[in-house]
Structure formats: C-alpha cells, structure tokens
Amino acid sequence: MEDKKFSIKGVIQKLKEYVENYTNLAYLKVVAKVSKILPGVVIGIISLLFLFFVVFFLSIAFALFIGELLNSYALGFALTGALFILLILLIILFKNSIKRGVSAICIRTLVSLRNDEDD
Template identity: 35%
Template sequence: MENFAEKTFSGLKNDISTYVETRLELMKLNTYERVAKTMAVFSYGIVLVLLAFFAILFLFLALGFFLGEILNSVALGFLLVVGMYLLLFGLILLFREKISARVTNEIITAMMSKDEKEDEETTDPAGDITGGTETGA
C-alpha cells in the first residue's frame, strides 16, 4: 500500500513539475510574441514618421518657393515657411501630453493584444472550455 502511494505521489510530482515547466515556457513565448508585436508597431510608426517628415519637408520647400515667387523674394517666402514650422513646433509642444498619452496607449494596446484564436481556445487546467457549464451527477 505504501509503495502504491509513493508511486502515486511521485507521478503527481512529475506531472506538476511538467505542468509548471510548460506554463513557464508558455509565458516566455507569450512575452516574446508581445515584444515582437510591440517592435513591429514601433517599426511601422518609425517608417510612417519618416515618410511624413519627408512629405512635409518637400511640401514646405515647394511652399517656400511658391511664396517667394508671389512675394518676389525667395528669402521672404522661406521666412514665412520657417514661421509655419515654428507654429507647428509650438503646437506639438502645447499638445505633448496628449501626444505622449496616445503613443503610450498604442504601445500598451500592442503589448496587451491577443489573437482571436487564443481567446476562443482558452481552456482551464481541467481541459474544460472556460465559460462552459459543468454537468455532474
């Protein structure tokens, strides 16, 4: 009888240690996935910012030349463009907290997001699908 109990507890110990190791591996993989998603969002954001920067740069260059022709002074045209840049810079400084909060929220959303499949396949340790009802005798 004691030998049977030892085997049972030994098997239970092995099962628990295997379960804990598997859960730790799953948490590690989930962390890797979230970091990868965050880096993807960050990289995408950098690409968009660079494209927007160059678009705005060339737009303001064209505007500087256009205003220079209208005012018969290229220097005055570019001076007005610099004024617009300073105005844009001031607006960004004015709304820096809102911009920072939005960026932070986007990063948190990217880190906290889960696939829809993952939500559908969530199971409890007993193997029952969560949210289901148990039927018993």
C-alpha cells in the first residue's frame, strides 16, 4: 500500500477553492434570477406609465364629452372626478381580494421561475 500524506495545507487550499467556487455559483444564480425578473419589472413599469397616460387622456376626453352633453365643462370634469372617487372606493372595499390576487400571481410567477431553474 502506498502511504499518502495527509496535508492540512492541501485540505485548507481545497476548502478555499470550494468556498470560492460556491460563492461564484451563488452569485451566478442570483444574476440568473435577477436577469429573469428584471425585464418583467421594467416592462411592467413602462406598461403602467403608458396606461397612466391612456387613462389620463381618456378621462379628459370623457370629461369634455360629458361636459358638452351637459353644456357645462365643469360639471363634466366633476362627474369624471366622481367616477374616479367611486373607483377608489371600490378598490378600498375589495382591497383584501385584490391583495390575495396579486399575492397569488406573485407566488405563481416565483414558483414558475423556480421550476424553470430546475429544468
């Protein structure tokens, strides 16, 4: 039988390499997840920005249309504002359902990212 020397220095060196490789792997996994999530976030923010402008201009058009029908632009804008207040009240009324829905979507998205990683 061959005598193999047990070297503490060798073990420490291998341990250092292992830790370095493990941290590199963890970093690359984080980068991979961020690269999957970040484009969706950016597209979501851009979509929300465009949605804001669409709602803004449509609400102005709606207010002008109602104002012309009622021969009072002020009343048209007031009714449009009342419509938005009604929408805010509905959101407040159903906030728990909205939270559950958004939470379910987030969980589904994160689980699908995890499943994609396993494949």
